[in-house]
Each structure stands twice: as C-alpha cells, then as structure tokens.
Amino acid sequence: MRQLTLCTLLFALGVSIAAGLDCRCFPGDDCWPSWQQWADFNATIGGRLISTVPLGSVCHTTGEFSAYNQEACASLIADWGFPATHYKTCDSPMASWFSNASCDPFLPRTTPCTITALQRYAVNVSKVDDVQKTIQFAQDHNIRLVIRNTGHDYLGKSTAPGGLALWMHNLKATEYLQYRSCSYEGPALRLGAGIQGFEGMAAAHAQNKVILTGNCDSVGVVGGYSQGGGHGQLASMVGLAADQVLEWEVVTADGQHLTAAPDMNPDLFWALSGGGGGTYAVVMSATVKAYAEVSTASANLTFSGADVPPDVFWSIIRNFIVDITPIIDAGAVAIWAVIGKTFSLTPIIWPGGNVDELQMRLASTLRMLNERNMTYAFHIQHFVSFWDCFMAMNPHSNITEAQIGGRLMPRGVLDHSTDSLISTLRQISEQGAVVSGVSLNVSRHSVPDNAVNPAWRDAAISIVLGTSYNYTNRQVNVECQSLMTQELVPLLTDISIDSGAYLNEADWKQPDWQSAFYGDNYQTLHEIKEEFDPNGVFWARTAVGSEAWTELDDGHLCRSDDL
Numbered sequence: 001m002r003q004l005t006l007c008t009l010l011f012a013l014g015v016s017i018a019a020g021l022d023c024r025c026f027p028g029d030d031c032w033p034s035w036q037q038w039a040d041f042n043a044t045i046g047g048r049l050i051s052t053v054p055l056g057s058v059c060h061t062t063g064e065f066s067a068y069n070q071e072a073c074a075s076l077i078a079d080w081g082f083p084a085t086h087y088k089t090c091d092s093p094m095a096s097w098f099s100n101a102s103c104d105p106f107l108p109r110t111t112p113c114t115i116t117a118l119q120r121y122a123v124n125v126s127k128v129d130d131v132q133k134t135i136q137f138a139q140d141h142n143i144r145l146v147i148r149n150t151g152h153d154y155l156g157k158s159t160a161p162g163g164l165a166l167w168m169h170n171l172k173a174t175e176y177l178q179y180r181s182c183s184y185e186g187p188a189l190r191l192g193a194g195i196q197g198f199e200g201m202a203a204a205h206a207q208n209k210v211i212l213t214g215n216c217d218s219v220g221v222v223g224g225y226s227q228g229g230g231h232g233q234l235a236s237m238v239g240l241a242a243d244q245v246l247e248w249e250v251v252t253a254d255g256q257h258l259t260a261a262p263d264m265n266p267d268l269f270w271a272l273s274g275g276g277g278g279t280y281a282v283v284m285s286a287t288v289k290a291y292a293e294v295s296t297a298s299a300n301l302t303f304s305g306a307d308v309p310p311d312v313f314w315s316i317i318r319n320f321i322v323d324i325t326p327i328i329d330a331g332a333v334a335i336w337a338v339i340g341k342t343f344s345l346t347p348i349i350w351p352g353g354n355v356d357e358l359q360m361r362l363a364s365t366l367r368m369l370n371e372r373n374m375t376y377a378f379h380i381q382h383f384v385s386f387w388d389c390f391m392a393m394n395p396h397s398n399i400t401e402a403q404i405g406g407r408l409m410p411r412g413v414l415d416h417s418t419d420s421l422i423s424t425l426r427q428i429s430e431q432g433a434v435v436s437g438v439s440l441n442v443s444r445h446s447v448p449d450n451a452v453n454p455a456w457r458d459a460a461i462s463i464v465l466g467t468s469y470n471y472t473n474r475q476v477n478v479e480c481q482s483l484m485t486q487e488l489v490p491l492l493t494d495i496s497i498d499s500g501a502y503l504n505e506a507d508w509k510q511p512d513w514q515s516a517f518y519g520d521n522y523q524t525l526h527e528i529k530e531e532f533d534p535n536g537v538f539w540a541r542t543a544v545g546s547e548a549w550t551e552l553d554d555g556h557l558c559r560s561d562d563l
C-alpha cells in the first residue's frame with residue numbers, strides 16, 4: 001500500500017520532484033556534461049563514444065532525431081522481429097516496453113521521435129582501459145551507467161534512460177584451452193563478453209566439443225545469461241550456465257582488473273555465478289567448461305486441440321509432461337508451448353539418448369492423438385552429434401513480442417499435484433496468455449556452490465507466460481502487465497509457494513523479487529554488492545541492491561532514502 005502511494009505521488013509530481021533529490025544526472029539537468037566534456041572523454045577512449053540514434057528515427061518526420069526515409073522505415077518494420085535488428089545496436093531493447101515508445105517505428109510518422117527512455121551514449125568497448133575510463137567518467141559526472149550486451153533482457157536490465165552504456169557486443173575473442181584447477185581439469189573455452197550462442201557453439205564445434213548456450217542462439221553466453229543462471233538444451237546433461245564457469249575476468253566499480261575464481265576473489269566468483277548480471281562488476285571474459293560431442297536423439301511435435309473438447313486437449317498435454325519425466329532425469333530437455341489451442345514441442349533433445357527409447361516415451365501421447373483422429377506433425381531423428389541436432393531441430397527465434405512472467409515449478413508439484421498444475425496452466429491459457437515450459441533437471445549431478453536461485457535445483461519445469469504486447473496501444477500493455485502481475489503469476493505461485501522465478505525470464509514487476517529471484521541467497525549477495533560496489537555505480541532493474549535507487553516516471557534514477 002505504501003509503495004502504491006509512492007508511485008502515484010512520483011507520477012503526479014513528474015520531473016520537478018527530481019530537483020530536490022539525490023539523483024543521477026539526466027540529460028537536460030544543469031549537471032549534465034557539456035558537449036566539450038563529452039568530446040574530451042571521447043578522445044580519451046580512442047573515439048569509441050557513440051551518441052544514440054534510435055532505430056526508429058527513419059520512421060518519423062518530427063522530433064529531435066527524426067530522419068524520415070520511407071524505404072528504410074519499411075525495411076526496419078519488416079525486420080523488427082529479428083533479434084539481429086536489435087543486438088547490432090547499442091541501445092534498442094528487444095523487450096519494447098523498455099523503450100517506452102521512444103521513437104517507436106509503428107507509431108504515426110508525425111509522432112515526435114525522442115530517446116528519453118534509451119541510453120544517451122554508449123562506449124563501444126574494446127579493452128579493459130575503455131571500461132575503466134568509462135566507469136571513472138560516469139562517477140565523476142554522476143551519470144547512470146548500464147552494461148549492455150545483446151539487449152535480450154526481458155526485465156529491462158540493459159536499458160538506462162538518459163544513461164551511458166558499456167556496450168560489450170564487440171568483444172568477440174575465443175580461445176580453446178586445457179584448464180587445470182583444484183576443481184576441474186579438462187577442456188574449456190575462454191569467451192569474450194560479446195560472444196553469442198551461435199559463436200560460442202561454433203568455437204566449441206571447431207574442437208569437436210560442445211558448450212551450454214541458450215535456445216535462442218543470439219543470446220550472449222557470458223553476459224546476463226550465465227551470470228543469471230542460464231538454461232539450454234544441454235542443461236539436464238551439464239547443469240546451468242552459471243555452473244559451467246571456471247573463472248570470470250572482470251573490471252570492478254573501483255576500476256580494478258581482477259580474476260574471480262573459486263580460489264581467487266571467491267565471493268565475487270560466487271555472486272557472478274548465478275546472482276544476476278549488471279550489478280557486481282563488468283565481465284570482460286569468462287572461461288567455461290567444454291564437453292565431448294555426443295550423439296543426440298530428438299523429436300518435435302505439434303497438434304491442435306481445435307476439434308476436441310478442452311478436457312481432451314489438456315489430458316494429452318498432461319500425459320506428455322508426465323511421460324517424459326524419466327528421460328528428463330536421464331539428460332533430456334523439452335521445450336514446449338501452448339498457444340491458444342495449439343501445443344508444440346520444439347523440440348525435445350536428449351544428448352546421449354537412444355532414439356527408440358525416446359519414441360517409446362512419446363508413444364502413449366501419440367496413441368491418444370491417433371485415437372482421437374487428431375491431426376499432428378511429428379518428427380523424430382537420431383543425430384550423430386549435438387551440433388547436427390541443434391542445426392536441424394532448433395527453430396529460429398524472434399524477439400519475444402510479449403510481456404512475460406515466470407515461475408520455476410518444483411518437481412514435487414509435477415509428481416504429486418499434477419491435476420492442479422494442469423488445471424492452473426489451462427486456466428492461464430484460457431485467459432489468452434501463452435504458456436511455455438522448459439522441462440529439465442539441473443541437479444542430476446552434484447552442483448557447485450554458487451549464487452543460482454536455489455529454487456532452480458528443485459525445478460522440473462521453468463514456466464514462462466506471455467501476454468500480448470501492442471506497439472501502438474500503451475493502455476493495452478498496461479492492462480496486460482497488470483494481468484500478469486496481479487493474476488497470472490500469482491496462480492502459479494499459489495501452487496508453488498516455496499519456489500521462485502528465474503530472474504532472466506520473469507515479470508519485471510514481480511512484487512517480492514528479492515526472494516522470488518534470489519531465494520535465501522539475497523542477503524549474502526547484497527553484502528557482496530556492498531563490498532564491491534558501495535556507491536552503486538552499476539544499477540539494473542531487479543538486480544541485487546537495486547532497491548537503494550528508485551526510477552522516477554520520467555527516467556531519473558534517485559536514491560530511495562530521500563523519497
């Protein structure tokens with residue numbers, strides 16, 4: 001209740017309130033550096049400073065950044081759904097909510113093109129020195145700093161209104177090595193901060209090895225993904241992405257260039273390995289475990305429930321989710337979704353698995369479809385390598401044009417409260433939301449001591465919900481957001497009280513985010529944040545320590561104490 005009043009107050013007072021508060025300096029404020037100061041800074045970093053020009057500028061005829069061009073605008077709109085349209089830039093978030101319709105290409109061209117909600121400048125990082133100088137400049141001028149890699153983040157963690165971004169995307173080095181430490185001896189890859197899934201996989205493939213990466217192959221490997229947990233098609237085989245990291249190479253808030261490993265800066269190593277990106281330090285590179293290639297069994301399936309009663313449709317889904325459990329426990333991962341009356345499995349992947357056994361595990365689901373004469377598409381195949389399987393079976397991912405919420409569903413709920421799980425998913429689906437799940441087991445082997453949300457270790461399914469996003473209708477988005485926060489996520493919470501959510505695939509308005517995203521680790525993580533970044537140089541929405549600052553409606557970031 002107190003929080004609600006505060007938000008209303010801030011909204012009502014708008015810009016003027018920032019004046020009397022302790023806030024980060026915002027463009028237009030008196031404290032904002034002059035053109036000359038920016039130019040001088042630019043000179044110290046070899047001309048690597050980029051001034052934001054929003055992608056949508058080619059779609060507008062008015063506003064400071066307008067640069068209307070009919071053809072360029074049409075092709076931007078046609079390509080908008082591709083992740084590359086955004087990850088090649090230093091400012092465009094894939095989750096459109098966080099651009100706050102700033103220079104939205106889908107709005108009428110006469111709508112002014114502004115960049116209020118986007119970072120104002122970015123540094124195209126090429127080396128440690130760029131990062132050190134940028135941190136110093138941001139501190140000297142009290143500017144909001146953000147670390148941006150691909151811009152995939154669903155919670156707006158790589159977007160900073162009026163801020164300065166450390167853009168890590170071009171750190172593309174990879175190195176294959178034999179790693180030796182007390183805890184691990186074997187093949188590894190050192191990956192630059194900008195390496196994306198497809199590049200990391202290719203570097204491993206060149207050595208006939210595999211590494212864990214995200215299902216969407218453009219997600220960064222060692223940025224928010226590994227730092228926040230990170231699941232992928234090898235997760236039931238090897239654990240989460242945070243579990244793969246042997247050492248992190250970082251620059252801290254006070255400019256030190258350090259290595260964090262189990263025996264070197266162990267607190268920082270612990271926090272970076274699962275405690276969330278963007279808040280403890282700037283990762284320059286990470287060294288991750290690599291594994292021998294493995295033959296892989298895989299299948300995909302799509303069926304429609306349009307011609308059968310909903311009870312039948314959901315009983316088949318129930319059957320599927322339960323039947324695959326033994327092979328999930330044996331190393332498989334299943335990626336599935338229910339969109340309206342369509343179920344799709346895209347795909348199930350079983351590294352090291354046997355294709356006949358996979359077929360057997362899916363047999364009763366297929367029998368149910370056959371008995372009902374339902375149309376479906378099914379494909380099953382043995383691949384000689386995980387690489388071949390990924391290339392053939394993993395569908396191309398677009399950006400997620402939805403507002404999302406999520407919950408880690410414990411194994412106990414799947415095993416002992418199956419009916420309430422299925423009826424809850426059905427209820428959510430019938431309210432128009434997309435229900436997606438990744439069935440996996442990330443605790444088959446002993447797991448390292450790191451900051452991964454403990455709820456992950458009991459999870460059988462990472463459930464992610466989506467409500468629609470409309471580029472031209474803010475009111476619809478506000479309503480869908482509130483539906484997610486107030487109704488849909490709570491339905492999942494009700495059946496999994498002691499669990500949590502995956503911090504990278506959750507509702508950015510999750511009310512009790514500290515416990516939901518970090519579990520019992522929050523207090524310790526907060527202490528590590530205080531130790532390594534006492535002045536709050538790094539800030540990201542829902543990151544550890546972020547409650548010390550409050551984002552005003554106009555984008556100012558102010559110390560919460562004063563509010």
Ligand SMILES: Cc1cc2nc3c(=O)[nH]c(=O)nc-3n(C[C@H](O)[C@H](O)[C@H](O)COP(=O)(O)OP(=O)(O)OC[C@H]3O[C@@H](n4cnc5c(N)ncnc54)[C@H](O)[C@@H]3O)c2cc1C
Pocket residue numbers: 094146147148149150151152153154157158168193213214215216218219220221222223224225227228229230231232277278279281282283284397398399400504505540
């Ligand atoms: C289409 C799509 C598919 C996805 N699929 C998967 C999946 O299969 N599995 C999965 O686990 N997740 C998945 N995700 C979620 C993904 O893990 C998160 O979006 C993650 O935050 C992306 O990290 P990034 O570094 O690429 O992105 P960014 O948005 O650039 O950064 C995310 C966060 O990490 C911080 N960060 C980035 N780089 C660094 C760095 N070098 N040092 C310190 N902090 C840094 C940023 O400050 C920010 O807080 C998916 C997301 C999308 C949009």
Ligand SMILES: *[C@@H]1O[C@H](CO)[C@@H](O)[C@H](O)[C@H]1NC(C)=O
Pocket residue numbers: 039042043046047048049050051
């Ligand atoms: C920084 O300097 C480079 C090289 O002189 C220049 O190309 C670039 O436009 C400058 N950046 C800004 C924001 O002025």
Ligand SMILES: *[C@@H]1O[C@H](CO)[C@@H](O)[C@H](O)[C@H]1NC(C)=O
Pocket residue numbers: 077078079080081082398
């Ligand atoms: C993905 O995005 C592209 C580019 O905007 C679009 O053409 C395509 O239809 C989208 N695909 C799906 C499945 O939505």
Ligand SMILES: *[C@@H]1O[C@H](CO)[C@@H](O)[C@H](O)[C@H]1NC(C)=O
Pocket residue numbers: 050124125126170
């Ligand atoms: C960023 O730097 C890389 C080299 O590190 C260069 O290839 C690229 O063109 C630069 N990008 C921008 C937008 O300046």
Ligand SMILES: *[C@@H]1O[C@H](CO)[C@@H](O)[C@H](O)[C@H]1NC(C)=O
Pocket residue numbers: 371372373
């Ligand atoms: C499926 O089709 C067969 C053959 O056409 C028919 O005999 C059977 O009754 C149908 N079953 C259902 C459930 O509709």
Ligand SMILES: *[C@@H]1O[C@H](CO)[C@@H](O)[C@H](O)[C@H]1NC(C)=O
Pocket residue numbers: 300301302345346377378379392393
């Ligand atoms: C399943 O995978 C096959 C082989 O790669 C592909 O051709 C097909 O389109 C996929 N089907 C579904 C339903 O995803």
Ligand SMILES: *[C@@H]1O[C@H](CO)[C@@H](O)[C@H](O)[C@H]1NC(C)=O
Pocket residue numbers: 329330411440441442443444457458459460
């Ligand atoms: C994971 O699999 C192991 C067996 O390999 C099982 O003991 C454990 O309960 C499973 N955990 C979850 C969360 O499914």
Ligand SMILES: *[C@@H]1O[C@H](CO)[C@@H](O)[C@H](O)[C@H]1NC(C)=O
Pocket residue numbers: 470471472473476
């Ligand atoms: C988005 O909202 C606009 C304006 O209300 C409406 O015309 C349009 O149909 C909506 N788009 C979608 C995809 O629902």
Ligand SMILES: *[C@@H]1O[C@H](CO)[C@@H](O)[C@H](O)[C@H]1NC(C)=O
Pocket residue numbers: 100102116117161553554555556
């Ligand atoms: C976001 O949009 C709202 C509504 O247009 C506006 O009031 C607010 O100032 C914007 N905030 C930022 C940071 O762009």
